[in-house]
Amino acid sequence: MSQxxxxxxxxxxxxxxxxxxxxxxxxxxxxxxxxSGEEGLRIFKENKIDAILLDVMMPVGMDGxxxxxxxxxLPEGRHIPILMMTGLEDLExxxxxxxxxxxxxxxxxINIPLLSHRVRYMLKGSHTTQQLLQSEQRLHHxxxxxxxxxxxxxxxxxxxxxxxxxxxxxxxxxxxxxxxxLDGFKRINDTLGHHLGDLVLQATSERLRKSxxxxxxxxQTAASQNDIALARxxxxxxxxxxxxxxxxEDAAIVAERIRVNLAQPLTFxxxxxxxxxxxxxxxxxxxxxxxxxxxxxxxxxxYYAKRNGGNMYCYFSSYMMEMAVRKLTMENHLRxxxxxxxxxxHYQPQLDVDKACFNGMEVLLRWNSKxxxxxxxxxxxxxxxxxxxxxxxxxxxxxxxxxxxxxxCSRGIPLxxxxxxxxxxxxxxxGFPAMVGAILAxxxxxPQVLELELTESALINDVDLVISILEQLKSVGVQxxxxxxxxxxxxxxRLMNFPIxxxxxxxxxxxxxxxxxxxxAIAAAIIAMAGSMKMKVTAEGVETNTQLDFxxxxxCNEVQGYYLSRxxxxxxxxxxxxxxxxx
Ligand code: C2E
Ligand code: CA
Ligand code: CA
Numbered sequence: 001m002s003q004x005x006x007x008x009x010x011x012x013x014x015x016x017x018x019x020x021x022x023x024x025x026x027x028x029x030x031x032x033x034x035x036s037g038e039e040g041l042r043i044f045k046e047n048k049i050d051a052i053l054l055d056v057m058m059p060v061g062m063d064g065x066x067x068x069x070x071x072x073x074l075p076e077g078r079h080i081p082i083l084m085m086t087g088l089e090d091l092e093x094x095x096x097x098x099x100x101x102x103x104x105x106x107x108x109x110i111n112i113p114l115l116s117h118r119v120r121y122m123l124k125g126s127h128t129t130q131q132l133l134q135s136e137q138r139l140h141h142x143x144x145x146x147x148x149x150x151x152x153x154x155x156x157x158x159x160x161x162x163x164x165x166x167x168x169x170x171x172x173x174x175x176x177x178x179x180x181x182l183d184g185f186k187r188i189n190d191t192l193g194h195h196l197g198d199l200v201l202q203a204t205s206e207r208l209r210k211s212x213x214x215x216x217x218x219x220q221t222a223a224s225q226n227d228i229a230l231a232r233x234x235x236x237x238x239x240x241x242x243x244x245x246x247x248x249e250d251a252a253i254v255a256e257r258i259r260v261n262l263a264q265p266l267t268f269x270x271x272x273x274x275x276x277x278x279x280x281x282x283x284x285x286x287x288x289x290x291x292x293x294x295x296x297x298x299x300x301x302x303y304y305a306k307r308n309g310g311n312m313y314c315y316f317s318s319y320m321m322e323m324a325v326r327k328l329t330m331e332n333h334l335r336x337x338x339x340x341x342x343x344x345x346h347y348q349p350q351l352d353v354d355k356a357c358f359n360g361m362e363v364l365l366r367w368n369s370k371x372x373x374x375x376x377x378x379x380x381x382x383x384x385x386x387x388x389x390x391x392x393x394x395x396x397x398x399x400x401x402x403x404x405x406x407x408x409c410s411r412g413i414p415l416x417x418x419x420x421x422x423x424x425x426x427x428x429x430x431g432f433p434a435m436v437g438a439i440l441a442x443x444x445x446x447p448q449v450l451e452l453e454l455t456e457s458a459l460i461n462d463v464d465l466v467i468s469i470l471e472q473l474k475s476v477g478v479q480x481x482x483x484x485x486x487x488x489x490x491x492x493x494r495l496m497n498f499p500i501x502x503x504x505x506x507x508x509x510x511x512x513x514x515x516x517x518x519x520x521a522i523a524a525a526i527i528a529m530a531g532s533m534k535m536k537v538t539a540e541g542v543e544t545n546t547q548l549d550f551x552x553x554x555x556c557n558e559v560q561g562y563y564l565s566r567x568x569x570x571x572x573x574x575x576x577x578x579x580x581x582x583x
Contacts, residue, residue: 005123006048008032010040010067011055011085020053020115027116037062041070044077051081051123054102056093065100072101081122085110095150111227113244117167146232148198149205157231157239161291164243168284175284176242176251179298180208180258183276183310185236196268200275201236203266208238211261212254228254239295248283248315255279255313263311276311278302287316300324331387333369334380338396342368345400347573349580350417350538350560353552357582360417362453362560363401364567365393385425394426395435402443402450404570409445413577419451419481424458428465433472440476447477451502455483459498467498474499481538486526496533503530507541510561514546527554 007029011017014035021031032047034040038061044052052071056064064084071077084102086093097105106118144156152160161177168175182204189197212228229241240258242251262277280301288294297316305314337343343365350360365381368374384390398420405418426432440447452473459466459482470480481502482495486509509523523539530537539551542561551559568576 004028004030005050006030006032007051007053007119008034008040008043008047008049009053010034010037010058010064011053012036012058012060013055016055016110019112020110023112023116024119027120029116029119036060037064037067037070040067041074044071044080045074049080051083051119053083053085053119055085056097065096068097068100068102083118083122107227111243113171114164114167114227117163121163149202149232151205151208151238152229152231154231154233157229157233157241158291158295160229160231161241161294164241165284165289165291165294168244169289171244173244173246174248174286175294176240176245176248176254177282177284177294177298178240178242178251178255178258178313179280179282179295179302180238180240180262181278181302181306182236182262183278183306185275188273188275192271192273196271199268200266200273201232204236204238204262204275204277205230205232207261207264208240208258211258212240239298248286251281251283252313252315255281259311259313278305278310279313280305280316281313282316297321327383330369330372330375330380330383331389333371334367334384334387334389334393337367337369338393340370342370343393343396344368344569345397345404346567346569347404348560348567349565349573349576350419350558351564352416352582353556353559355582358564358577358580359415359582360419360451360558361405361415361573361577362419362567363397363421365397365421381423385423388425390423390425391429394423395439397421398436399439399443402439402445405449406443406445408574408577409449413574413581415449415577416582417451417479418445418449419453421483422452422454422458424455424461427454427458427469428461433469433476436473436478437476440478448479451479451481453481453483453504456485456487459495463497470499486522500535502536502538505537505539505556507561510539510541510547510551511543513550514544520550523551523556524554527551527556531555 007024009017009020009031011020012035017033017035021033024031032043032049034043037058040052040054054064054068058064062070068082068084071080071082081103082101084097084105085108086097086105094105104118104122106115144152146153164175182200185197185200188200208230212230227243229243231239231241233239240254242254245251259277259279262275266273266275280298280303282288282294282298282301284294287297300320301314301316304320305312308314346364346366347361348364349358350362351357352359365377366374367377367380381390384393401418401420405415408415440450473480479501480499481504482500483504484506485503486506503526505523505526509519509526511519513520513523527537536557538558538560539556540560542548542551542559542563544563548559548563565576
């Protein structure tokens with residue numbers, strides 16, 4: 001049986017000495033009390049003491065820092081665990097505590113359930129880490145704190161979370177893990193420089209500290225009994241650990257508080273920065289019972305908050321896990337889809353309105369996965385873009401489309417246009433125009449037959465770069481169209497700068513043309529303005545005769561939609577063209 005450990009409590013406040021003493025005794029420790037630093041030192045020299053609890057603020061005589069320094073200068077005091085009790089808001093005093101040699105700190109008002117746990121942890125550590133402790137206490141600080149923001153670091157967070165899980169388990173209480181990520185931080189860093197980025201991170205940590213002050217009534221009600229421990233994981237990622245909450249909703253109150261505080265614009269010199277934050281919340285034990293799972297799930301919830309527009313908090317749900325798993329599975333299968341021959345091209349005919357016959361085809365990719373069945377491009381294309389797989393897949397689509405168009409030409413089905421969708425990722429990928437040129441040369445398709453459908457979002461990037469890419473493509477000889485026009489950011493006048501041949505009016509404006517006069521007006525305006533800029537117009541998503549008539553009336557050049565034909569597999573597309581292709 002190991003001997004009972006003795007802890008000395010040095011604090012000028014008798015009430016705190018009493019409460020702390022009772023708490024530690026209940027946890028099986030024996031205690032001695034001292035009302036001042038001087039008394040504490042004397043008792044320490046005369047007795048066998050295993051750990052010290054030391055108040056920082058003692059107005060009469062030696063304060064906590066002086067006492068700690070003295071203790072460390074004693075031969076028996078060099079390795080003794082010292083837990084300092086500091087004010088919560090005051091990082092300076094925490095830093096100073098480490099400087100004078102504290103092993104750990106606990107904030108006041110003291111979280112009683114946490115206290116004996118901390119002391120035990122410290123006692124346990126003191127046996128195994130004796131040698132380590134001989135190196136400077138400063139090392140402790142470096143190992144647990146982040147230089148830039150002075151917040152505890154990932155290491156600290158993980159250890160702390162692990163400890164708190166143990167405690168919450170015994171007390172049958174909950175924990176809330178908040179995972180924070182600044183919205184658009186990368187852009188600030190890239191465009192305004194790392195120095196400003198650092199300032200933003202520092203300002204953010206300052207605001208985080210303010211957001212969790214106990215003096216704040218909102219926080220107090222949400223988390224009356226608990227500690228909120230902040231940390232910076234790295235980059236623009238922060239965490240807040242809410243210890244021992246009773247209800248899951250408590251986490252939301254704190255998260256909302258943080259969100260509002262961090263959404264205030266920041267000013268640095270002439271720069272005013274609108275910075276917002278996405279926050280994910282995971283609750284112990286509901287969403288996991290290891291530190292790793294909780295952090296991962298809070299991260300996943302953060303990702304959803306971000307994907308839904310940012311500047312919000314989001315609770316983790318098992319649905320997110322399922323989606324994440326599906327995504328991962330899909331990504332794995334997508335990687336092998338080309339070699340397994342699971343892709344197929346479908347072709348949707350485009351009607352030349354004037355001539356009342358078909359003159360073009362849009363190529364639409366289909367994926368029939370052996371494991372997952374048929375998956376909509378609306379689902380797998382974004383994934384392919386995110387993972388970069390689109391580069392490889394897009395090249396495959398382009399090559400197959402050109403081969404097919406050339407086969408049709410050689411069989412006496414001379415298409416005027418084969419339209420291929422191109423993602424922003426592809427367009428901006430180095431060497432894209434050269435790749436297009438190479439495929440045309442390889443397949444011997446006439447360049448002017450190939451039309452590339454670009455989305456508006458591809459054009460809002462670096463304008464000079466985009467113009468130079470589009471010009472290279474024009475010199476290869478292909479046609480350029482803007483897909484889904486009207487939904488994005490570009491105004492027609494902005495488009496003047498780009499060498500664009502065609503606009504495709506988004507389906508949204510064609511839908512309900514009959515009932516919705518706004519949609520009709522927008523579609524008519526796009527057609528008229530495009531005409532004045534010498535661009536052609538295609539309307540897509542035409543599903544009724546009324547829509548077709550309306551578009552005819554407004555002199556839309558081409559139309560495409562289920563009313564005329566669904567996208568067709570190759571053989572059906574060929575049969576369709578044989579009958580209905582313009583002479
Ligand atoms: P998108 O380029 O806007 O393609 C038009 C989508 O509308 C197609 O869906 C088409 O089947 C559908 N559609 C055509 N007519 C009608 C209609 O009358 N009514 C309705 N409700 N829908 C109609 P799909 O094939 O599911 O493709 C979805 C999106 O996936 C495409 O939108 C395109 O952005 C992307 N995509 C498809 N194939 C490729 C590809 O090879 N490369 C790239 N980068 N993206 C592709
Ligand atoms: Ca398209
Ligand atoms: Ca479209």
